Amino acid sequence: MSGRTWNAELYDTRHSFVAAYGGDLLELLAARPGERVLDAGCGTGEHAARLREAGAEVVGVDASPEMIDRARDRFPGLDLRVADLRSLGSDGSGGLGGFDAVLSNAVLHWIPEADRAAASLAAVLRPGGRLVAEFGGAGNIATIDAGARAVRAEQGLPDVPSPWYYPDPQEYTEVLERAGFEVAEARLFDRPTRLEGEDGLAQWLRMFAAHLSGGAGDEEAFRAAVADRVRADLYRDGAWWADYRRLRVTAVRR
Numbered sequence: 001m002s003g004r005t006w007n008a009e010l011y012d013t014r015h016s017f018v019a020a021y022g023g024d025l026l027e028l029l030a031a032r033p034g035e036r037v038l039d040a041g042c043g044t045g046e047h048a049a050r051l052r053e054a055g056a057e058v059v060g061v062d063a064s065p066e067m068i069d070r071a072r073d074r075f076p077g078l079d080l081r082v083a084d085l086r087s088l089g090s091d092g093s094g095g096l097g098g099f100d101a102v103l104s105n106a107v108l109h110w111i112p113e114a115d116r117a118a119a120s121l122a123a124v125l126r127p128g129g130r131l132v133a134e135f136g137g138a139g140n141i142a143t144i145d146a147g148a149r150a151v152r153a154e155q156g157l158p159d160v161p162s163p164w165y166y167p168d169p170q171e172y173t174e175v176l177e178r179a180g181f182e183v184a185e186a187r188l189f190d191r192p193t194r195l196e197g198e199d200g201l202a203q204w205l206r207m208f209a210a211h212l213s214g215g216a217g218d219e220e221a222f223r224a225a226v227a228d229r230v231r232a233d234l235y236r237d238g239a240w241w242a243d244y245r246r247l248r249v250t251a252v253r254r
């Protein structure tokens with residue numbers, strides 16, 4: 001997770017789908033016993049714990065101290081560190097390096113400095129080490145974002161910059177190649193994501209998109225207005241569905 005402040009408990013209780021959806025990344029990574037694996041952006045530690053169960057020697061890093069604190073509470077004994085994904089191995093993260101594999105789920109879209117992040121991931125992998133990553137790709141949450149911006153305009157609020165980086169496969173392949181990776185797959189796909197509860201969209205906006213309601217006098221009313229606006233597109237079968245589009249990449253460090 002990026003360097004903003006995170007409510008780690010809300011993340012686990014209302015947004016556990018983040019780790020659940022990332023589960024098949026673990027299969028793709030197929031960590032073998034004894035392999036050294038870095039979970040880059042480990043959040044509250046779910047995947048790092050599963051990698052440990054698989055016999056890997058795991059280190060989990062996250063930019064958010066709140067996430068790392070919660071991960072330490074949930075999974076005692078895991079090697080968990082606060083670290084900036086843009087400068088792994090070269091900051092206070094304890095000399096990370098020589099990993100056989102890096103896993104990264106739902107994090108890289110929080111880092112607009114994509115070249116720095118890719119170079120940093122490459123730097124901690126041994127030659128031949130693999131990267132398996134998934135994050136928001138081109139068009140991710142376009143309906144939510146457009147809906148919130150339309151409500152901002154209606155309410156006379158200024159537009160706000162996006163904190164997110166949503167590349168398409170070609171663009172991100174080039175990022176990885178510049179960082180010294182050989183890309184085996186870069187695939188963009190829709191993954192509508194169910195948000196629990198009648199207030200699911202409002203909770204999602206509260207957790208992940210505070211910038212979109214920034215400056216609104218009554219943020220709760222703002223979120224309700226966004227929900228009204230996007231309901232026809234994103235509410236079906238009695239549930240909210242966020243319009244997630246994932247970019248999944250597998251690559252090998254040259």
Ligand code: BEZ
Nearest residue numbers: 106109135136140208244
């Ligand atoms: C995502 O996982 O795609 C995502 C999560 C929070 C905010 C934006 C995107």
